[in-house]
Amino acid sequence: MALVVQKFGGTSVADADRIRRCAQRAVASHLDGHHVLVVVSAMGHTTDEMLELARRVATSPPQREIDVLLSTGEQMSAALMAMAIDDLGAESASLNARSLGIVTDPVHGNARIRSIDAHRIVRDLDAGRIVVAPGFQGVTDDGSITTLGRGGSDTTAVAIAAALGVAAKTGVCEIYTDVDGVYTADPRHVPAAGKLERVSYDEMVELAALGAGVLHPRAVMFGKNFGVPIHVRHSQRAEGGTMIVNETPDMERVSVVGCALTPDLGRIGIRGMPNRPGTQSIIFERIEAAGILVDDIIQIQSGECADVTFTVESPHLADLKLAVQEALERIGGGEMSVEVGLAKVSAVGVGMRTHTGVAATMFRHLGEAGINIANITTSEIKISCIVPQEHGPKALQVVHDAFGLGAAKKDAVREG
Amino acid sequence: MALVVQKFGGTSVADADRIRRCAQRAVASHLDGHHVLVVVSAMGHTTDEMLELARRVATSPPQREIDVLLSTGEQMSAALMAMAIDDLGAESASLNARSLGIVTDPVHGNARIRSIDAHRIVRDLDAGRIVVAPGFQGVTDDGSITTLGRGGSDTTAVAIAAALGVAAKTGVCEIYTDVDGVYTADPRHVPAAGKLERVSYDEMVELAALGAGVLHPRAVMFGKNFGVPIHVRHSQRAEGGTMIVNETPDMERVSVVGCALTPDLGRIGIRGMPNRPGTQSIIFERIEAAGILVDDIIQIQSGECADVTFTVESPHLADLKLAVQEALERIGGGEMSVEVGLAKVSAVGVGMRTHTGVAATMFRHLGEAGINIANITTSEIKISCIVPQEHGPKALQVVHDAFGLGAAKKDAVREG
Numbered sequence: 158m159a160l161v162v163q164k165f166g167g168t169s170v171a172d173a174d175r176i177r178r179c180a181q182r183a184v185a186s187h188l189d190g191h192h193v194l195v196v197v198s199a200m201g202h203t204t205d206e207m208l209e210l211a212r213r214v215a216t217s218p219p220q221r222e223i224d225v226l227l228s229t230g231e232q233m234s235a236a237l238m239a240m241a242i243d244d245l246g247a248e249s250a251s252l253n254a255r256s257l258g259i260v261t262d263p264v265h266g267n268a269r270i271r272s273i274d275a276h277r278i279v280r281d282l283d284a285g286r287i288v289v290a291p292g293f294q295g296v297t298d299d300g301s302i303t304t305l306g307r308g309g310s311d312t313t314a315v316a317i318a319a320a321l322g323v324a325a326k327t328g329v330c331e332i333y334t335d336v337d338g339v340y341t342a343d344p345r346h347v348p349a350a351g352k353l354e355r356v357s358y359d360e361m362v363e364l365a366a367l368g369a370g371v372l373h374p375r376a377v378m379f380g381k382n383f384g385v386p387i388h389v390r391h392s393q394r395a396e397g398g399t400m401i402v403n404e405t406p407d408m409e410r411v412s413v414v415g416c417a418l419t420p421d422l423g424r425i426g427i428r429g430m431p432n433r434p435g436t437q438s439i440i441f442e443r444i445e446a447a448g449i450l451v452d453d454i455i456q457i458q459s460g461e462c463a464d465v466t467f468t469v470e471s472p473h474l475a476d477l478k479l480a481v482q483e484a485l486e487r488i489g490g491g492e493m494s495v496e497v498g499l500a501k502v503s504a505v506g507v508g509m510r511t512h513t514g515v516a517a518t519m520f521r522h523l524g525e526a527g528i529n530i531a532n533i534t535t536s537e538i539k540i541s542c543i544v545p546q547e548h549g550p551k552a553l554q555v556v557h558d559a560f561g562l563g564a565a566k567k568d569a570v571r572e573g
Numbered sequence: 574m575a576l577v578v579q580k581f582g583g584t585s586v587a588d589a590d591r592i593r594r595c596a597q598r599a600v601a602s603h604l605d606g607h608h609v610l611v612v613v614s615a616m617g618h619t620t621d622e623m624l625e626l627a628r629r630v631a632t633s634p635p636q637r638e639i640d641v642l643l644s645t646g647e648q649m650s651a652a653l654m655a656m657a658i659d660d661l662g663a664e665s666a667s668l669n670a671r672s673l674g675i676v677t678d679p680v681h682g683n684a685r686i687r688s689i690d691a692h693r694i695v696r697d698l699d700a701g702r703i704v705v706a707p708g709f710q711g712v713t714d715d716g717s718i719t720t721l722g723r724g725g726s727d728t729t730a731v732a733i734a735a736a737l738g739v740a741a742k743t744g745v746c747e748i749y750t751d752v753d754g755v756y757t758a759d760p761r762h763v764p765a766a767g768k769l770e771r772v773s774y775d776e777m778v779e780l781a782a783l784g785a786g787v788l789h790p791r792a793v794m795f796g797k798n799f800g801v802p803i804h805v806r807h808s809q810r811a812e813g814g815t816m817i818v819n820e821t822p823d824m825e826r827v828s829v830v831g832c833a834l835t836p837d838l839g840r841i842g843i844r845g846m847p848n849r850p851g852t853q854s855i856i857f858e859r860i861e862a863a864g865i866l867v868d869d870i871i872q873i874q875s876g877e878c879a880d881v882t883f884t885v886e887s888p889h890l891a892d893l894k895l896a897v898q899e900a901l902e903r904i905g906g907g908e909m910s911v912e913v914g915l916a917k918v919s920a921v922g923v924g925m926r927t928h929t930g931v932a933a934t935m936f937r938h939l940g941e942a943g944i945n946i947a948n949i950t951t952s953e954i955k956i957s958c959i960v961p962q963e964h965g966p967k968a969l970q971v972v973h974d975a976f977g978l979g980a981a982k983k984d985a986v987r988e989g
Contacts, residue, residue, distance in 0.1 A: 215660035244631035
């Protein structure tokens, strides 16, 4: 008897009818003979409404109380889901923040899971119940409620699956969402994009970080570390979605599995910064303290000095400028320049590890299309190029074509 | 340093502004040098909306999950209240169902408190925090969330006050509501009704049961059993309300402190029922199983048989008829009659214990006003008369006048 963990996001449980449809999925899996654990997010816009209420009650509400407030959203969904399952004739039980057994550190608003005590879950599953868990939350050692931050409910689902020993052949963690699965590119930009049958954890982390918003990278990393197979699929459709699994030999046949666009970036350049030990940490500690995520950091030595550039999503550019200016005043040197109107196109695939020439192919096609490349960064399974913003969508299409990611080609290679 | 427990009902915390005003009360008491514990209900119509959602999700949702669902309403209020207190510069901490420490029996939807472990509350109070507790809920021994049923948040407040040893001179339990306090009669029916400065627990239980809806009788009984002084007062006004306290000698000066009307009753009569041992229990167990509360039970022996009558609020009359019909079929005898269009007027006061002639006074004034009395029931501190429904409001006014409960007279007697 396999264990199936099913996670339903906020859109999937946005109203009574949708909750009932999700409950039907859970009961169907149960009738197929599986142990079933359901993880739910808060309904629709509940979380936003609660945050708005908090802002009206207090100018700067403590994060500890925001966690208590927000956690009630998932708790409501859990109770309603358990009712809907019960109504379909299956026995169910909802858990609360405490009985769920997820113990976290005390970092309210962005807590990390320390341990999971699954004995209550196991007891209920063994009794034949469909267990419904509120996502996104845990408790500290002393019983305070915490929330897990972005991607929290995905992480809850994968973490519980890991704690219950779900691995290939013993079960699966299904992430139900409002898209079919993971695509070779965003279909809104690339009409020929095809759905991937399988993708590796490492590829998914890169694609997720680049904005393929079906699954949070943190949950994917959890899945990778514990070998939990993850199935991303549509909550209202029957057909399968995308399996996220360990790398398998046949994946090497495909060098690039997907590409992605980050459409609106700004870039900060620092020229002539004294290159002493610790200079970089002054800058990036200041940026981190401001809560800004920067990307694509490049440094080039130039005599006694260094030139550094990095990019950031445009809405954070003003804050970033302030932070860098403060850092440079402390360092006592270096001149800042700011550039706006950039985009980033990336190609991702574990096959790059064994295939040479991926970078060259990408650069050649962008060049032939007349698209200038401002910056280049690479990781073992990703190549990213910074391009002018107005060329972003075209660059994505060019890269998609360059690696033969059209639906027909992909199917031939992936399934051949 | 005294302990002040402040309970705010759903109307008092219905929106962000009202929550902020309640928070100001809590902080003011704190600045006066008191330990302060706040108990909150769910915001406004939250509970009704949740029940509606539950009905749309499941035809017959299990009470266990309804408890989980409803408990989130008070938890939300608790988090928001703690934020608002924090925003006013006082340190606060909200508790959840578990950390609150109220352990109940497992009767979901109508749980009884078994014990209170107040160590967490004491720790937070000793640290100088204003503690905010969600009302209406507890947990079972095995950690399932329960709700306390009607009057739940009132009961939470008084029970915690009792557990913390609040008694005369060591503190008070303040019940904030949308009326000024307890009146000699409902001012909507009796314009001359006056606010009572003090009332005894026993009187309050009777008045509360008769529909003076400011405080649930269950909470009053808890207060009586543990000697917790209760102050019923308006949440948006500064002046004091009504203190509910132990009987004191001066209370005997007043025979009747208040009167009340139950405006719409039906009456079931059973004639010629075989009066064997256990006959009555067959009837009333069937009625209890149907979840109906009946009142004013009267039995008169008549030869080998008995005549029984009792009243019920009109909306429950149809269910009651069915239950009684079933019981009579099992008993094998007795004829049921049904009467509608009745009301009940009652006079309440511990002074009746030592004053004779209260009943006679009441009957004489009702008679002089041309109001016929159908049934009479009495307890040690209450006299109730069933009258025709159309005479209900007039009967209330007559009884109020008969005992000199007009505002001027009352003040003279109570405070003289």
